Amino acid sequence: MIRAVTLDFWQTLLADTPDNLARATSLRLDGVRAGLARGGHPVEPDVIAAAYEASGRRLGEIWREHRDLPHREQVAVFLDAIAPGLSGRLTADAFEEAVQAYITPVLRYPPVPSPGAVEVVHALARQGVVLCVVSNTGRTPGVILRQVLAGFGLLEHFRVTSFSDEVGLRKPRREIFELTLARAGVEPARAVHVGDTAAEDIVGARAAGMRAIHFVPDGHSASEAADLVLHDLGALPGALARLV
Numbered sequence: 001m002i003r004a005v006t007l008d009f010w011q012t013l014l015a016d017t018p019d020n021l022a023r024a025t026s027l028r029l030d031g032v033r034a035g036l037a038r039g040g041h042p043v044e045p046d047v048i049a050a051a052y053e054a055s056g057r058r059l060g061e062i063w064r065e066h067r068d069l070p071h072r073e074q075v076a077v078f079l080d081a082i083a084p085g086l087s088g089r090l091t092a093d094a095f096e097e098a099v100q101a102y103i104t105p106v107l108r109y110p111p112v113p114s115p116g117a118v119e120v121v122h123a124l125a126r127q128g129v130v131l132c133v134v135s136n137t138g139r140t141p142g143v144i145l146r147q148v149l150a151g152f153g154l155l156e157h158f159r160v161t162s163f164s165d166e167v168g169l170r171k172p173r174r175e176i177f178e179l180t181l182a183r184a185g186v187e188p189a190r191a192v193h194v195g196d197t198a199a200e201d202i203v204g205a206r207a208a209g210m211r212a213i214h215f216v217p218d219g220h221s222a223s224e225a226a227d228l229v230l231h232d233l234g235a236l237p238g239a240l241a242r243l244v
Contacts, residue, residue, distance in 0.1 A: 031101025
């Protein structure tokens with residue numbers, strides 16, 4: 001019997017769009033640039049945009065190794081791409097202003113719950129299923145994503161929320177799943193993970209000894225390694241009954 005369900009955040013529990021991401025990025029760059037100007041470090045828009053791209057390439061190298069950085073280190077990578085050593089020359093207040101400008105745009109341009117996600121979380125919680133989040137992060141860290149979950153009335157239902165920037169590891173590393181289940185007090189054989197990315201969610205969960213459900217809402221190819229495939233998140237409670 002399944003005792004715990006872990007869910008991916010992005011494009012599983014909550015979904016975003018390219019337009020929304022672009023607006024958040026613009027807000028992020030404008031906010032960091034304005035803060036630097038107030039701190040006596042004016043930067044031209046093209047310089048900060050190029051630094052953002054360069055820091056993205058550096059972060060991508062780290063992410064491809066299935067590792068992650070705490071969000072303040074990520075901000076330092078960005079600032080030092082603007083000018084070498086810039087992060088160390090800022091006052092503590094100026095650096096913190098840059099951090100807040102960097103991590104908070106999603107609160108103004110939030111993703112929306114996937115169809116059925118809110119209802120499914122509430123239903124499983126009522127049934128006594130242990131719920132957890134296991135998710136890789138990008139530019140927005142777990143400390144902010146918890147606020148997003150809380151805004152939709154979801155956070156209170158999750159016993160554990162594991163985000164890669166806090167754990168230091170990214171899916172498909174099995175350790176991020178193992179750590180989550182250890183904190184939840186559930187053995188892997190009695191847990192299932194639900195996510196939309198086969199190479200991260202399905203591979204990682206199976207490596208940790210969990211069952212794995214591939215959430216495919218958009219007609220993309222389903223993972224052959226998944227125990228089940230769902231096209232509608234609302235069907236999750238019924239699907240769990242088939243995992244004996």
